[in-house]
Amino acid sequence: MVILIIADVVYARMFSTEMFGTWKQLALLINLVIPLMSLGIPEGFKYYAALDRTNITAHLGRVLALTALVFTIVFFLFSFGAVNLIARLLNNAGIIHFKYMVPVLFLVISINQIFRNLMINNQQTGILLNSAVVILIAGVFLIFLNVYSYHFFPENVLWILLALMFVVLFSIPSIMYLVKEKNILRDIKATDLTGSYRNYFKIGFPIFVATFIGVIGANLDKALVSSLTDVKQFAVYSVGAFEIPFFSMISASVSQSIFPQLVQLYNDKSVKEAKALWLKTTLRVTYITYPIILFLMIFAKPLIVLIFTDKYVDGVFIFKTFLLIGLWRNGYYGGLISASGKTKWITLYSAISLISNITFSFLMYKVMGIYGIAYGALMATVIVATLQLAHERLLGGWFRTIILNRTVLILVILILIFYFI
Numbered sequence: 001m002v003i004l005i006i007a008d009v010v011y012a013r014m015f016s017t018e019m020f021g022t023w024k025q026l027a028l029l030i031n032l033v034i035p036l037m038s039l040g041i042p043e044g045f046k047y048y049a050a051l052d053r054t055n056i057t058a059h060l061g062r063v064l065a066l067t068a069l070v071f072t073i074v075f076f077l078f079s080f081g082a083v084n085l086i087a088r089l090l091n092n093a094g095i096i097h098f099k100y101m102v103p104v105l106f107l108v109i110s111i112n113q114i115f116r117n118l119m120i121n122n123q124q125t126g127i128l129l130n131s132a133v134v135i136l137i138a139g140v141f142l143i144f145l146n147v148y149s150y151h152f153f154p155e156n157v158l159w160i161l162l163a164l165m166f167v168v169l170f171s172i173p174s175i176m177y178l179v180k181e182k183n184i185l186r187d188i189k190a191t192d193l194t195g196s197y198r199n200y201f202k203i204g205f206p207i208f209v210a211t212f213i214g215v216i217g218a219n220l221d222k223a224l225v226s227s228l229t230d231v232k233q234f235a236v237y238s239v240g241a242f243e244i245p246f247f248s249m250i251s252a253s254v255s256q257s258i259f260p261q262l263v264q265l266y267n268d269k270s271v272k273e274a275k276a277l278w279l280k281t282t283l284r285v286t287y288i289t290y291p292i293i294l295f296l297m298i299f300a301k302p303l304i305v306l307i308f309t310d311k312y313v314d315g316v317f318i319f320k321t322f323l324l325i326g327l328w329r330n331g332y333y334g335g336l337i338s339a340s341g342k343t344k345w346i347t348l349y350s351a352i353s354l355i356s357n358i359t360f361s362f363l364m365y366k367v368m369g370i371y372g373i374a375y376g377a378l379m380a381t382v383i384v385a386t387l388q389l390a391h392e393r394l395l396g397g398w399f400r401t402i403i404l405n406r407t408v409l410i411l412v413i414l415i416l417i418f419y420f421i
Contacts, residue, residue, distance in 0.1 A: 002132075003139030003169065007146075012239065012308040014147050019155075021235035025092050025226060026162055030105060032219045033086060037074050037106045041066050042113040044204025047341070049121045050260035051267070060118060061188040062197055067110050075103040091227050097156055101163040108170045115174045120256045127180060131173040139169055206343035213350035220357050221373040229370070237370055239308050240315025241322055241377075251285055255332035262339035274336060275394055279401045282331035286402055290411040293326050297418040320419055321374040325381050327415070330402075333385040336392045345391060349384050356380040 004027070011023050045063040049056050078099055086102075087095035119127055142165045149158045178184065216223075225237045258281055265274040296303065300323070301316045308315075332338075337345050357380035364372025389395040402408055 003136055003143075006139065007143050007165075008239075008242075009307050010143050010147065012235075012312065015150060017232045017235045017311060019150065019158075021231035021238070022092070022159075023162060024222075024235060024238040025090055025095070025231075026098075026159075026166075028219055028222050028226065029086065029090065029095060029098070029102070030109075030166060032215055032223065033102065034106050034109050035215050037070060038067075038110050038113075038208065039070060039201065040204030040206070040208025041070070041200055042110060042117060042204070043207040044200030044202075045114055046117040046121075046259070047203045047263070047338075048199065049117060050263045053121070056118070056121070057184075057187050057191050058193060058195065059200075060114070060184075061191055061193045062195070063114055063200060064111070064188070065193065066197060066200065067107065067114065070110075071103060071107045074106055075100075078103050089227070090223070092231075097159045098163055101160070101167070105163065105166055105170075108167050108174075112170045112174050115177050117256070119173075119177060121260055124177070125257075127177050128173060131176045134176065135169050135172050138172065139165070142168065203341065203343060206347045207338070209347045209350070213347070213354045216354055220354070221361060221377050224361065224365070224373055225370055233370070236312050236315045237318060238315075239304065239312040240318025241374060242315075242319060250288060251329050251331055254281055254285055255335055259335070259339060262336065263341075266336075266340045274339065275392070275397065278331070278336055278394070279397055282398075283402055283405065283408075286330040286405075286408055289326065289330050290408060290415070293323050294411055294415050294418070297323050297415050317371060318374045321371075321378055324415075324419065325378050327412070328381050328385050334388040334392075336394070337388065349388055349391075352387065353380050353384040356383050 007023075012020050015023065041063050045059055048059045052059065083096055083099045083102065087093055116128065119125065142161075146158060146161050146165065149161050221241060222234070222238065226234050229237075258277060261277060262274050265271070265277070297320060300320050301313070304316050304319060305313055334346055334349060337343070357376055359376075360379040361373045361376025364375045366372070368375070386395065389398050403412065
């Protein structure tokens with residue numbers, strides 16, 4: 001969300017380094033823990049909503065029921081001590097304040113993901129665009145409220161308000177969809193929801209395992225820094241290890257928009273057409289993201305100082321390294337594997353990613369300290385994306401269509417030059 005970038009900028013300037021580090025640890029908690037609770041239910045719905053559009057209401061009702069069941073279990077676990085374990089893992093006793101907020105965040109974020117998949121599948125992206133405007137307006141107000149609370153209220157009040165900010169922002173798309181589609185809940189009640197609930201886990205659980213591994217891998221660097229250093233150093237690293245969300249947002253949006261087509265093409269045995277669609281879409285995203293990466297690479301230091309102040313100048317090199325990871329955020333590598341329904345391979349490649357990340361991060365940390373952890377993340381990203389392309393028999397086509405494209409090749413060379421300057 002763009003509003004979370006704005007929040008990072010404002011909080012970095014207005015909060016103390018320790019408090020900003022606490023805010024980033026809350027974001028780490030949400031990124032690290034929440035996706036692991038879903039058990040792949042939203043992913044299972046995403047697949048069947050694209051494959052079996054005539055029974056989409058029944059699929060929606062079943063996954064909502066499953067999500068409610070998981071929420072009940074999560075609430076019970078957090079009420080009886082699970083939050084204490086998380087607080088120890090993140091080396092922050094303040095996490096205990098979120099004893100009841102984490103289950104609520106899980107419910108809100110899971111429902112938001114389910115309805116987001118539904119809107120994309122039904123080509124109702126206008127609701128998502130409108131909700132983005134509402135999120136921006138509501139987010140600005142909540143940021144102002146949190147800054148005010150930081151100066152005039154006890155710290156525990158601010159913690160609760162920061163959590164409520166996430167709850168409100170992630171609720172908006174679902175609420176706007178339900179307002180527009182007033183009869184959807186009535187239709188669910190009138191629909192026979194009997195049937196196999198196992199299918200959602202059959203498709204979604206391998207992706208969940210992959211997500212479990214992938215989420216750990218994606219946040220491994222921050223978790224290591226959080227456990228090995230203090231809150232101040234974590235804050236500096238978090239500023240540097242800032243993957244521009246715009247890259248993932250546009251890539252995810254475009255990838256999700258073509259996913260139903262990819263599923264249908266594979267279902268029709270039109271594999272060649274599916275590969276051509278993926279390459280065409282990835283090249284289109286590349287034309288958008290690579291020029292932005294080049295600009296950010298050139299002006300990395302002045303941008304960090306201007307946006308976050310010179311308190312975080314030590315994060316510039318880390319930021320430039322994560323910009324290189326952005327080169328691989330121009331598409332969903334492994335998207336064709338998911339579309340074919342062979343999600344067990346996604347799990348395997350995610351495991352390889354995690355093992356690679358841990359291995360390279362550990363080795364590079366011994367040599368370069370926290371800067372080496374950033375290199376570990378980069379190496380793992382390159383290795384797994386290459387393996388997935390090779391599995392899909394797309395490595396040659398990707399290299400010819402994307403990398404050897406004259407415009408893209410010039411951009412890549414310039415990006416690498418300014419990285420070392």
